[in-house]
Structures are given as C-alpha cells and as structure tokens.
Amino acid sequence: MGESASVIMRQKVRDFSAWGRYPRVHGELVYGVSPEGLASLLKSGDPFIPLGNRRSYGDSALAARMLDVRPCNYMLDFDPDNGLLHAQAGVLLSDILETFVPRGWFLPVTPGTKHVTVGGAIASDVHGKNHHLDGCFSRWVKEISIILPGGQVVSCSRSKKPELFLATCGGQGLTGVILEAKFYLKKIDSCLLKQVTVRTNNLMETFDAFEQYRNMPYSVAWIDGTAKGPKTGRGIFTSASFMKGGDFDYRPHGSMDIPVDFPTFFMNKALLSGFNFLYYHRTQERVSYQQVVDIDTFFYPLDRIGQWNRLYGRRGFVQYHFILPKRQSLDGILEIMREIDRSGISPYLAVLKLYGMENRNLLSFPLEGYGLALDFKIQKGLFDLLDRLDNKVAARGGRLYLTKDSRMNRKMVEKGYPGVWQFRRFRRSHDMDKMFQSLQSRRLGL
Amino acid sequence: MMESVLILGAKSDIGKALAREYARHGYDLILAARDAGTALRDFASDLRIRSQRNVILRSLDILSVEAHEDFYFSLGKRPAGVICVIGYMGDQTAASKDFREFKRITDTNYTAVACFLNVVANDFQRRRKGFIIGISSVAGDRGRKKNYIYGASKAALSAYLSGLRARLYPHGVHVMTVKPGFVKTRMTMAIKLPPILTATPEDAARQIYTAQKKDKDVIYVKGRWRLIMGIIRLIPERIFKAYCNF
Incomplete structure (x- = not known):
C-alpha cells in the first residue's frame, strides 16, 4: 500500500486543456506533492506550473510540465x-x-x-x-x-x-x-438567500439596477447577447442576501453530466437566440420580485451541468472577460457590443457585474467599474474580432482577466496591468521566471 | 457515548478512506500505524475538522507482536470494531532468495496480523459484541507465478478469518473478509489499470462499510472479482501451471 508519498509519480504524458478546452498542450502531469518530492522537482531545474482543479479557462495553468496540487487536500x-x-x-x-x-x-x-x-x-x-x-x-x-x-x-x-x-x-x-x-x-444565519430579480430593457436600465441594489451583498446580471439596437444590454439582474433566520440544511446539488463532446455546430446562432429569448421572457414581470433560493442555485447554477464546456464541442471556447473603469463602462460596453454585432459572431453567454475598489495586488483583475464576461465558441474570424475588442478595452483603460485568457498579446497585458513591470522584475530577481512557467507566462512575458 | 473503530495500517489510502467513511457515519476513530503521530497528524486534523469526531493516533509496529496486548488494553475506550488494512506486497524475486524478505512478507500480512486479531477476538468474545474486518486479497485465492509468496500469506489470512468467523459467530461477534482486486492508490496512480476492475479507495470504503452493516462474510471489491476469481480457481492445475503466466 502507498506509504511513500515522497515519491514523485508521473502520469502518462497526454494532451491537457483547461476549462475552455482551448488551447491544448501535450504535457506531463506530476503528482505527489511532498516537501522532499517538491525539493527534487525544483532541483531538476525543468520549468513547470502548479495546477489545481483546472477551472481556469485558458492557458494560465497549462505547460509542458504541470504539478498537480490536488493530493494536498487537508x-x-x-x-x-x-x-x-x-x-x-x-x-x-x-x-x-x-x-x-x-x-x-x-x-x-x-x-x-x-x-x-x-x-x-x-x-x-x-x-x-x-x-x-x-x-x-x-x-x-x-x-x-x-x-x-x-x-x-x-x-x-x-x-x-x-x-x-x-x-x-x-x-x-x-x-x-x-x-x-x-x-x-x-x-x-441561514443557508438560504432572498433573491430579487429585475428584468431590464437596455444597458442603462441594467446599470441602474446595479446602482439601486448596490447595498445588497450579492448581485449579477445575465445579458441577452443577441439583443440589438435600443435593446442592447437588456437582461435579467439578480441580487440576493442571506436570510436572517433559518436552517443550515445544506444539500449540495448533484450534477448532470454531459457525457460526450457535442458537435461543434450544436451551439449555433439559432439555438442561442432561441435560448436567450426564452430566458429573457421567462421572467414575466418587469418589476422586481422576491424568491428564496439555496446556495447552489444562486452561486453555482452552471455546476449543475457537469462539464458544460463540452456543449461547445471539440474545438472549445474562449471567455472574453474584460472590465472598464466606471465612467467608461456604459459607452465602452455599448461600443464593444456593436462591434461584436457587426462581426456576425454571437456570444453565447454574457454576464455583467459591477465591481468595487481595486486592490494592491500586482495582477488582480478587478477595478472599480463594470466587467462583462462573454463566451465565444472557437470559430473563424473570432480571434480577429477579439483583437479589435482588445484595442477598445485598452483605449478606455480597461483590462482582461488573466484566468480566462488564452490569446491576448504582451501589449494588451502591459496596457491593462501597470503592475506587470514590477511583477516581471520581482520574478526575475527571485529566479521565479526560470522555474515557474505556463503557456500564458511565456506568451505574455510574465 | 460515541462508538469507536480501530484501524490498523491507517496510513494506507484504503485505511484513510475507511477512516473518513466511518467518521462520516458518526464513529470516533483510533488510527494505528508506524509513526502515526507524525505521519497521520495532518490527516487527523483534516478528519477532525470535517467530521467533528474524536480522532486518536497511536503508533504501532505490527511486527512487535509482544507489544500487541499492551497496545490494545492501553487504548482506554475499547473499540466497537477493528479493521486491519495492513498489507505488504514485498519483492517476490528478493523473497524467493532472501529469507528476511520472505519473513517480512509473511509476518506482516499473516503472522503479526493474526497475533493482533487473537487479542481482539478474545476481548470481543468476552464482551459478546464487536466486529472485525480483515483486508485480505484476491491474490490469496490462487497462488500465481508472479506473486505467490504474497498470495500465500493472504491465503493464510483468509483461512484464519474464516475460522475466526466460525468461532466468534455464536458469541455475537462478526468477522468479515475483504478481498480487493485493483485499487487506485498513490502507488498505482501511474499504472494503467482496467477501469471496470479498479476501485478508488473511496469506493472500496463505501462498499466495506455497507457490507459490514449488513453482516456480510466475504466480499470482493469490486464485486465482479468474485466471478473472475471463481473462474480462475476452476482452471485445472495442469492448464494453470502451463498457460496462466500472470
């Protein structure tokens, strides 16, 4: 029986990808993290990247050599x-x-x-x-x-x-x-939340909802990515707070698995406009209403479908998650959604969120303003479109979330993250740049 | 007062999974292993936090058979059940030349374990309650070329448990034999095992717990090993010796 946790064990080398299933890397996953095992891994001098449960979207945790930290779970x-x-x-x-x-x-x-x-x-x-x-x-x-x-x-x-x-x-x-x-x-005080839902007719109204409910601890809006013209930015805003009295009878939801890769043509424009239309109109009243929801329903709706990333098919998808300073948010998001509309490529899921103050970490994503996350299936013309969006985001002082990224260029990260220079210096001065490397860190020169 | 379970060989992946499973069902735990205090410290913290049960660590070298009685009677609270997960695969080639390796395999898997269970059996018989679970192996069902020394020690354990079961049955003490096939552990993580014949330690623990609650006598993990080993046992010796090179 396995008593020697100190032994480093290697899984057979194979193709790995993260949640977006793009890109794929042919790599080696190393298990068995113990102080001695880690020391010998570091001594070997070959660069690697630590890896958790692979729920980042892009290539921030992918490399030719990855260290699985999940066995350390005490x-x-x-x-x-x-x-x-x-x-x-x-x-x-x-x-x-x-x-x-x-x-x-x-x-x-x-x-x-x-x-x-x-x-x-x-x-x-x-x-x-x-x-x-x-x-x-x-x-x-x-x-x-x-x-x-x-x-x-x-x-x-x-x-x-x-x-x-x-x-x-x-x-x-x-x-x-x-x-x-x-x-x-x-x-x-309870494992249940009281939820308020507001159906909005355009982006302005969605922003208003965020402002109106800004004292509610939790809020988010789903945006109808297929709506155009004056309806652009319409969506369903929800906010919630934990109830005061109540029980703690937490029952994690089971999940339904997507057992196979869906064909790439499954997620198409017709299906998505249909879905968005139904989702939007499911909320009957425009006025807000209240309901009681549990933790998994409110916080983790997508976890109900295990491996929902397979719906996008074999080629995978990109989540374009950007944020803009508050005073740039309204015009910026409208401009970006118009650009997307012109390209003929539709985002399949769009989630909007109002963020608070920026922190002092060198590479943390949030700054005070609105952030929008858009899911795109990998398709022809997508990367050109995203490059054009990058310019618009950068011009307005925004940035992209590294955890979702698989394709931005060095200029983009340098414009978005003023801390990146200090981060690079810090890594170099401690030899971290030689030891810890991901596809993303190499692409962006982090 | 909460009942407790004593697990021998608790450092193994199945031992840990069993500890979690029994804690989940409300048992306190006494975990025994060599250097339990250091080797299982973090695991025990985790188990206490997750389950809010008492977890006690006790160092035990199963090969020090003279110390077994003292160890068992110094536990304070006597356990409601004892699970022995101790196993040592050893090196067959070395063991066929070197007496010390041979003895280590045989003692660890059979002699020392049986000595310990004798102590437990006598106590349980007096108290007229308790359960004993011994983790044997499918390797004990028929001696195979590749691991017959390990297999022989597990066969001895299976025979011992079978006799012990008959002895303790009238006294209300239940003895269960567990024969795991392939189990996905840290040691086998890198080896490709046939998925339909391979259990995770958590699967094994769940199956063992359920079977113990139902007073099963002999179980295979996974259950389909019963059929496979049944067939392997039926192969005539003259064919087995010539053709079955696994």
Whole structure:
C-alpha cells in the first residue's frame, strides 16, 4: 500500500486543456506533492506550473510540465471564534462548503464554480457576486505558505514579505507553489438567500439596477447577447442576501453530466437566440420580485451541468472577460457590443457585474467599474474580432482577466496591468521566471 | 457515548478512506500505524475538522507482536470494531532468495496480523459484541507465478478469518473478509489499470462499510472479482501451471 508519498509519480504524458478546452498542450502531469518530492522537482531545474482543479479557462495553468496540487487536500485547523481556516492548497471550495455551511459558515468570496482549489482561488485572486462590497478572495487571506525556487518554504502576508504576498495573490502560480493558506470564513444565519430579480430593457436600465441594489451583498446580471439596437444590454439582474433566520440544511446539488463532446455546430446562432429569448421572457414581470433560493442555485447554477464546456464541442471556447473603469463602462460596453454585432459572431453567454475598489495586488483583475464576461465558441474570424475588442478595452483603460485568457498579446497585458513591470522584475530577481512557467507566462512575458 | 473503530495500517489510502467513511457515519476513530503521530497528524486534523469526531493516533509496529496486548488494553475506550488494512506486497524475486524478505512478507500480512486479531477476538468474545474486518486479497485465492509468496500469506489470512468467523459467530461477534482486486492508490496512480476492475479507495470504503452493516462474510471489491476469481480457481492445475503466466 502507498506509504511513500515522497515519491514523485508521473502520469502518462497526454494532451491537457483547461476549462475552455482551448488551447491544448501535450504535457506531463506530476503528482505527489511532498516537501522532499517538491525539493527534487525544483532541483531538476525543468520549468513547470502548479495546477489545481483546472477551472481556469485558458492557458494560465497549462505547460509542458504541470504539478498537480490536488493530493494536498487537508484542512489543518479551524478556529470557530473568528472563522479562520488553515487549509492545504488542494482543498476544494466544495469541500469547505460541505464541511462548514451546516455549521453556519460560508466562503467570504466565491467564484461561479465551487470546483476550484484554495491554491487556484489565490493564484487567480478570484472574485464573486459580492466584489463591490467584499473585494477579492485575497482580502480574506491572512497568510500564505509557499515554496520558492530554491526549495525554501516561506510564509507571507500583508505585513510579512508583503511583496511576495501582493505578487502571489492573482499571480497565476508564477511566484512559487502555494502549499497552505489561512483565510477567514464568514458567518451566515441561514443557508438560504432572498433573491430579487429585475428584468431590464437596455444597458442603462441594467446599470441602474446595479446602482439601486448596490447595498445588497450579492448581485449579477445575465445579458441577452443577441439583443440589438435600443435593446442592447437588456437582461435579467439578480441580487440576493442571506436570510436572517433559518436552517443550515445544506444539500449540495448533484450534477448532470454531459457525457460526450457535442458537435461543434450544436451551439449555433439559432439555438442561442432561441435560448436567450426564452430566458429573457421567462421572467414575466418587469418589476422586481422576491424568491428564496439555496446556495447552489444562486452561486453555482452552471455546476449543475457537469462539464458544460463540452456543449461547445471539440474545438472549445474562449471567455472574453474584460472590465472598464466606471465612467467608461456604459459607452465602452455599448461600443464593444456593436462591434461584436457587426462581426456576425454571437456570444453565447454574457454576464455583467459591477465591481468595487481595486486592490494592491500586482495582477488582480478587478477595478472599480463594470466587467462583462462573454463566451465565444472557437470559430473563424473570432480571434480577429477579439483583437479589435482588445484595442477598445485598452483605449478606455480597461483590462482582461488573466484566468480566462488564452490569446491576448504582451501589449494588451502591459496596457491593462501597470503592475506587470514590477511583477516581471520581482520574478526575475527571485529566479521565479526560470522555474515557474505556463503557456500564458511565456506568451505574455510574465 | 460515541462508538469507536480501530484501524490498523491507517496510513494506507484504503485505511484513510475507511477512516473518513466511518467518521462520516458518526464513529470516533483510533488510527494505528508506524509513526502515526507524525505521519497521520495532518490527516487527523483534516478528519477532525470535517467530521467533528474524536480522532486518536497511536503508533504501532505490527511486527512487535509482544507489544500487541499492551497496545490494545492501553487504548482506554475499547473499540466497537477493528479493521486491519495492513498489507505488504514485498519483492517476490528478493523473497524467493532472501529469507528476511520472505519473513517480512509473511509476518506482516499473516503472522503479526493474526497475533493482533487473537487479542481482539478474545476481548470481543468476552464482551459478546464487536466486529472485525480483515483486508485480505484476491491474490490469496490462487497462488500465481508472479506473486505467490504474497498470495500465500493472504491465503493464510483468509483461512484464519474464516475460522475466526466460525468461532466468534455464536458469541455475537462478526468477522468479515475483504478481498480487493485493483485499487487506485498513490502507488498505482501511474499504472494503467482496467477501469471496470479498479476501485478508488473511496469506493472500496463505501462498499466495506455497507457490507459490514449488513453482516456480510466475504466480499470482493469490486464485486465482479468474485466471478473472475471463481473462474480462475476452476482452471485445472495442469492448464494453470502451463498457460496462466500472470
């Protein structure tokens, strides 16, 4: 029986891709993270990238050599007085929910899927529907323990090695292998939420809804990507807050699996306009109404369909996730949606969100303004279109989310992220650039 | 008061999965292994946090047979059940030349385990309750060219458990034999195993827990191994010796 966790084991080399299934890389996945195993991996000198549950969309976690941190999945300590959880990097957020929601605790910040690791949440500095009030995941992180290229394990925080902390949160795993983290969970009074829904007729109205409900802790809008002209930006806005009294009877939803790759022609314009039309009109009244929903329904609707990425077919998809400063948001998003409409390429899913203040991390995505995430099937003309959109986003002082990216160029990351220069210097001065490399870091020279 | 389960060989992947499974069903746990205090510290923290059960770590070298009684009676709270997951595959080639390796395989899989279970059996018989689960192997069902030394030790364990079951049955103590086939563990992660014959440690733990609750006597993990081993046992020796080179 396996008693030697220190042995590094290699899975057979094969093709890997992340959630977007684009691009694919022929690579080697290394398992078995132990201090000794890691030390020998680092000593070998071959570059690699740490990998969690592969829920980033593009190539930020892909490389010829990847280190799977999921076997490190122990929760090490929990303080019920203040909610501080000490966990290894491979612990999944879904495990945390199953363990702690029944005891009245919830994640302080959660992305739209619960199938991500703690290490991945830090490396992407993920955000959720409460960003406008609660910021990114890193805001709730007290301390990170990380192994550096030389093999030394150090812990960093805002006061201890702050430069390492600010580079690591949102740093896409490029500063070292995150081993453990201490972060705060948040107390809740119920596992149910009260949800308000508003149907809007155009982008202006959608923005108004965000402003009107900005004191609600959670909010997001689904946008009808197929609507044109004066209807551009219409959608369904939802916001919610946890209920005051209630039970903690959390039952994670099962998921229905998509067992095969759908043919690439499945996701086509007709199907999508039909779906968008029905989804939009499912909400009968224009006025807002209230309903009670559970955690999985509100936070993780897409997790109900396991591997929904297969709907896009073999060639995969790109999620174009950009953000614009607030005063540029309305004109900018309208301009971008017009450009998309002119191209004849339709986004299949569009999600809008109002973000709060920017944090100090070098490569975190959010800044104060509106962010829009658009799913596009890989198709002819798409990359030209996205290059044109890049110019518009950059011209208005916006940026793209590295965790979703698989194709932007160096200029784009340099324009969007002023911290990228410091990030590069920091990596070089600690030899991190030689040891930790992904397809993305090579493409963008991170 | 909560009932507890003692798991011997708790460092193994199946041992850990069983600990999680029994904790999930409300049992406290006593985990025994060599250097349990250090080797299982993080695992125990995780288990305590997830299950909110008591988890006690106890170091045990199963080969120190003289210490078994002291170990068992110093546990304080006597367990409701004992699960032995100890197993040592060893090196067949070395064992066929080197007596020490041969003895290590035989002692670890059979002699020492049986000595420990003797202590448990006597206690359970006196208390007229409890369950004992021994993890044997399909390798014990028929001696094969590639691993007959390991197989022989597991065959001995299976025979021992069968006799023990008959002895303890009238005293209300249940003994279950588990024969896993392929299990996907850290050690086999890199090896390609036939999926329909391979269980994850979690599958195995669930199946073992359910079977124990139903007082099953002998189970295979996965269940289809029962048919396969049934057929393998039926192959006449003159064919088996000449053609079955696995």
